[in-house]
Amino acid sequence: MNNxxxxxxxKLSQGLLFWREVGDGIPVVFLHGAWNDSSEWVAVMEILSLxxxxxxxxxxxxxxxxxxxxxxxxxxxxxxxxxxxxxLKLERVYLVGHSLGGWxxxxxxxxxxxxxxxxxxxxxxxxxxEALDKNYKRFQSLMKRPLWIFKILRIxxxxxxxxxxxxxxxxxxxxxxLMLQNPTGSELLFLRQLPEIRAELVQNKLDFxxxxxxxxxxxxxxxxxxxxxDSYVKMIPQARLKIIDHVGKSLPEKCAxxxxxxxxDFIKG
Numbered sequence: 474m475n476n477x478x479x480x481x482x483x484k485l486s487q488g489l490l491f492w493r494e495v496g497d498g499i500p501v502v503f504l505h506g507a508w509n510d511s512s513e514w515v516a517v518m519e520i521l522s523l524x525x526x527x528x529x530x531x532x533x534x535x536x537x538x539x540x541x542x543x544x545x546x547x548x549x550x551x552x553x554x555x556x557x558x559x560x561l562k563l564e565r566v567y568l569v570g571h572s573l574g575g576w577x578x579x580x581x582x583x584x585x586x587x588x589x590x591x592x593x594x595x596x597x598x599x600x601x602x603e604a605l606d607k608n609y610k611r612f613q614s615l616m617k618r619p620l621w622i623f624k625i626l627r628i629x630x631x632x633x634x635x636x637x638x639x640x641x642x643x644x645x646x647x648x649x650x651l652m653l654q655n656p657t658g659s660e661l662l663f664l665r666q667l668p669e670i671r672a673e674l675v676q677n678k679l680d681f682x683x684x685x686x687x688x689x690x691x692x693x694x695x696x697x698x699x700x701x702x703d704s705y706v707k708m709i710p711q712a713r714l715k716i717i718d719h720v721g722k723s724l725p726e727k728c729a730x731x732x733x734x735x736x737x738d739f740i741k742g
């Protein structure tokens with residue numbers, strides 16, 4: 474197996490873009506989720522490195538790529554991806570996207586269908602569900618909540634346990650820490666104005682997707698995540714869905730071998 478990874482940087486219009494690269498053959502570009510960077514794909518890419526030329530960029534505002542002082546949007550990430558593929562002279566590729574990366578991949582395929590062989594989307598974001606308004610308000614509130622409130626709540630944990638609030642408080646604290654550690658992902662998903670987020674959702678455009686689409690979803694993921702994957706399948710005529718029953722979130726890292734095998738079968742199939 475050719476598993477010698479190559480780490481590279483290229484100056485693009487928004488700054489330096491970092492990517493991981495391995496293998497040779499059919500070009501496959503992996504796009505990470507909102508709470509990750511390209512490292513989440515390393516195990517999958519290593520498995521696929523024989524027969525596939527794998528690329529995994531850190532999107533701008535993530536990982537080892539630059540963090541330009543700009544207003545982040547899905548369209549911006551799509552255009553940066555287009556510039557990246559042009560710089561590498563990759564005329565047509567398979568796109569594999571997880572979570573936020575799935576939203577960007579679907580948006581890219583809608584804008585540049587001639588450059589995409591097919592899409593593999595893992596628990597993709599980018600469509601509206603009944604929980605959108607609720608989650609938007611919740612995460613906006615979490616980012617505004619002072620850290621000292623969580624410190625006090627942790628001090629009085631015996632009382633919060635009695636009141637049945639301990640689990641929710643711990644989940645909120647962990648989510649706030651995750652969002653603080655990933656400001657660009659937070660901005661793209663929750664911290665922009667809601668009309669702007671809605672304007673970039675793809676549910677009203679998915680019937681225009683012309684390339685083959687395969688969706689992977691963890692069966693133990695949240696009901697909201699399951700609803701989003703179901704929406705993609707219903708709105709894309711040629712889409713196919715595979716549920717991995719025993720897994721929740723973080724599909725690329727928790728079941729890399731299964732994910733790699735499914736990607737290989739989709740491309741070769």
